[in-house]
Each structure stands twice: as structure tokens, then as C-alpha cells.
Amino acid sequence: MSTPLxxxxxxxxxxxVFTFAQGAQRHFKTNDLVVLLDFREAKPALEAVDRKRLIEAExxxxxxxxxxxQPASALEEVLGSAEQSFWFVVIFEDGDFEYGAVNAAMLDAG
Structure with a gap:
């Protein structure tokens, strides 16, 4: 079962996005990451950020x-799997932002 985004x-x-997250998880050897996409940047690009560092950002x-x-993997009951789970934060051009916990299984679900 997945949570609506x-x-x-x-x-x-x-x-x-999932391919980027999986690569970042392998590179940093942790799935406790936040994938960030900031459309305010001149060239918006996906970025992997340590979740603990991000929650300290005032x-x-x-x-x-x-x-x-808590890591997205802690939401196993909601996401259906702890593996390949991450938080996804998108900052839009107007400064508004949205976020949600996602899992690779969501890709298969459409």
C-alpha cells in the first residue's frame, strides 16, 4: 500500500528520480536521504541531502x-517496504514546496 503524494x-x-535516489543511496551507503529538486535554481537538478542535516535547516x-x-524507511507500514524509500522535497519557482515519502514500488504502481 502506498501513501498518496x-x-x-x-x-x-x-x-x-528513483534512479537518482538509488544511485545516491549506493554512493552514500545509506537510504536515510532526502532527494531535493529546487526549481528556483537556474538549472534545476536533483540533489541528495542527508536527512539529519536537512531537518536542522532553520x-x-x-x-x-x-x-x-524520521527516515522514510521508518514508514514501512505505509510504504510497504523499507528498502528504496526516501523523502522527496520539491521547491517550486514561487518558493512554495511539497514533500512526501516515496518508495520504488510506487513506480510500478504508476
Whole structure:
């Protein structure tokens, strides 16, 4: 069973995001990462950020930091699998942002 993603994220997430996340997890030898996509950048690109470092960022509202306080893999009951799970945070050009916990199984589910 998967958790619904915010619509703005569901429109963006695709195999490229999952491939990037899997590569970052292998590179950093952890799945406790946040994949970040910032459309305010001149050339938006996917970035892998240590979740613990991100939740210390005071730029994020407290409720978001609390939500991200546990790894996405800890949401196994909701996501259906702890492996290949990560938080996905998208910052849009207007400064608004959306986030959600995702799992590779969601890609198969469409």
C-alpha cells in the first residue's frame, strides 16, 4: 500500500528520480536521504541531502522538520517496504514546496 503524494510531486516523480535516489543511496551507503529538486535554481537538478542535516535547516518550517524527523524507511507500514524509500522535497519557482515519502514500488504502481 502506498501513501498518496501531493499532486504537484506526483506530476514530477518518474523513473529518473528513483534512479537518482538509488544511485545516491549506493554512493552514500545509506537510504536515510532526502532527494531535493529546487526549481528556483537556474538549472534545476536533483540533489541528495542527508536527512539529519536537512531537518536542522532553520529555513524549513517546524512542522516539516518534525515530519522529516524520521527516515522514510521508518514508514514501512505505509510504504510497504523499507528498502528504496526516501523523502522527496520539491521547491517550486514561487518558493512554495511539497514533500512526501516515496518508495520504488510506487513506480510500478504508476
Amino acid at each position: 501531493p499532486p504537484r510531486i506526483a506530476e514530477i516523480i518518474d523513473a529518473r 529555513e524549513l518550517p517546524l512542522d516539516v522538520r518534525l515530519q522529516l524527523s
